[in-house]
Amino acid sequence: PSDANTVEQLIQYADFAMYQVKNSTKGEFNEFDTISYKRDSFLIKKTEMLNKFLDSALTDYHFQPIVSAIDGEVYGYELLMRSRIVDMSSPQEILLLARAQAKLYQIERLTWFEAARTCEYHKGKINGRKIFINSIPNQMLSAVDISRFETLHPNMLGQIVTELTENEKFDTECLKVKQACARNWGSEIAIDDFGTGYNSEALLLAITPQYIKIDMGVVRDIHLDKNRQHILQGLIKYAHDHGIKVIAEGVEKSEEMKILIEFGVDYMQGFYLGLVCPTPIEVAPEIREEIKRFNT
Ligand code: G
Ligand code: MN
Numbered sequence: 001p002s003d004a005n006t007v008e009q010l011i012q013y014a015d016f017a018m019y020q021v022k023n024s025t026k027g028e029f030n031e032f033d034t035i036s037y038k039r040d041s042f043l044i045k046k047t048e049m050l051n052k053f054l055d056s057a058l059t060d061y062h063f064q065p066i067v068s069a070i071d072g073e074v075y076g077y078e079l080l081m082r083s084r085i086v087d088m089s090s091p092q093e094i095l096l097l098a099r100a101q102a103k104l105y106q107i108e109r110l111t112w113f114e115a116a117r118t119c120e121y122h123k124g125k126i127n128g129r130k131i132f133i134n135s136i137p138n139q140m141l142s143a144v145d146i147s148r149f150e151t152l153h154p155n156m157l158g159q160i161v162t163e164l165t166e167n168e169k170f171d172t173e174c175l176k177v178k179q180a181c182a183r184n185w186g187s188e189i190a191i192d193d194f195g196t197g198y199n200s201e202a203l204l205l206a207i208t209p210q211y212i213k214i215d216m217g218v219v220r221d222i223h224l225d226k227n228r229q230h231i232l233q234g235l236i237k238y239a240h241d242h243g244i245k246v247i248a249e250g251v252e253k254s255e256e257m258k259i260l261i262e263f264g265v266d267y268m269q270g271f272y273l274g275l276v277c278p279t280p281i282e283v284a285p286e287i288r289e290e291i292k293r294f295n296t
Contacts, residue, residue, distance in 0.1 A: 049088045050097045054106045058084045061111075061118040065274035065281060066132065066247060069261050070295060072288030076130025076161065077280050078269065079115040095136075108139040116153045125280040132161045132190065138171040140178060150185075157185035161211065164189065166197035175207065190247070194218075195231070204238075212239055216250020216270070223255040229263070236264055254290065261294040 052058060063077040081091045088094060098107045115133050119126060141149065150157065162178055164170075182189050190211035194200060195218045204212070214235065222228045239246045248260045251270030260268060274281055283291075 046088070046097055047101060049085055050094070050101060050103065053083065053085055053088065053094065054103060054110065057110060057114055059110065059114065060084065060278065061115040062276045062278050063122070063280040064269060064276045065283060066130070066267050066269045067273045067283055067291070069248075069265050069268050069291065072283050072291035074129060074274075074280075074282055075267050076132055076159075077126060078132040078163070079111075079118065079134070080276050081111065081134075082276075104136055104139050108136050109141060109145055111135070112141060112145075112149055113152075116149065116156060119156060120153065122280050126159075128159065130161050130188075131156065131159045132163050134163045134165070134192065135178065137164045137168040138174055140171075140174040146177075146181065157187055160185060160187040162187065162189050163192040163213065164207065164209075165192040166200060166203050167193050170203065170206075172206075179207075193249075195235070204242075204244075208242075209244060211245045211247055211267075213247040213249050213269075214265070219248050219250050219256055219260070219270070220252075221256065223253075223259045229259065232260075232265075233263055240264070257291070258294050261291065 060082045061079045062082045064080060065074045066076045066078060068075050083089045083094060098104050119131050188210040189207060190213055191203060191207060191209045192213050193215045194212045195215045218228055218232060236246050245266040247267040247269060248265045249269050251257050251268045251272045253272060257268060257272060273283055273287060
């Protein structure tokens with residue numbers, strides 16, 4: 001909640017700053033004098049933080065397992081940004097700031113290169129399994145960056161699954177580049193946070209992903225909610241009819257997991273199965289057994 005406050009404030013401040021910039025003619029920097037000192041210094045502090053974050057790559061990438069709903073084995077890992085700046089730790093806030101300052105490209109590049117570097121370091125534990133990377137739907141690596149990435153990580157390309165959130169505005173050009181990369185690399189695409197956007201179906205048709213990740217909003221307490229159950233059953237049927245695998249996100253309870261397995265989701269992710277960790281972890285034996293038991 002306190003975090004949401006910060007983000008709310010940020011939106012207001014960033015909007016205001018953009019408004020000021022748009023409405024001032026070249027050289028008229030004194031327009032900014034009208035911004036109150038507090039607002040100004042807040043934004044400047046955050047801007048400096050973001051610059052430092054980007055210049056020095058002040059982030060780690062942590063791993064959360066994505067688990068087979070059939071046998072409980074780890075199918076792959078999602079790489080999640082974990083900022084080292086205490087006052088700027090939420091990825092949500094970082095993305096918001098970067099968007100306001102037209103620095104999303106830098107975030108995209110940081111994500112690909114740092115996440116992949118982390119994966120090379122933990123190659124043994126990942127052991128050939130999938131690597132899910134959160135890519136920004138309206139950003140794409142430049143041709144130079146793509147070929148640099150390919151040269152640095154030739155043996156990892158086939159393991160990568162590019163996650164595209166359906167929350168962000170989509171860009172057709174970017175999508176084409178990412179689809180071309182996926183073809184060249186023998187890698188795959190997932191739609192992230194499915195069920196939270198406004199044009200899920202249109203997006204599915206445009207992207208033809210290999211996976212959809214069902215948002216935790218649909219998963220939460222699904223065992224208690226017939227409506228959620230119907231939505232999920234419809235989604236799974238559509239996905240499977242089209243050869244798309246379904247990943248349920250944010251699984252926190254055994255009861256949720258039981259229903260998800262009964263309905264036939266393919267993979268699951270969430271605190272019940274595995275926390276976000278600095279190194280790739282396996283599923284606890286008792287959870288693995290429970291998954292097998294729910295399948296019989
Ligand atoms: O948007 P995306 O699905 O990429 O976001 C993943 C985020 O969700 C991560 O920041 C991670 O910490 C968080 N997360 C992962 N598993 C769970 C869970 O079981 N419950 C909740 N509330 N959050 C989770
Ligand atoms: Mn994701």
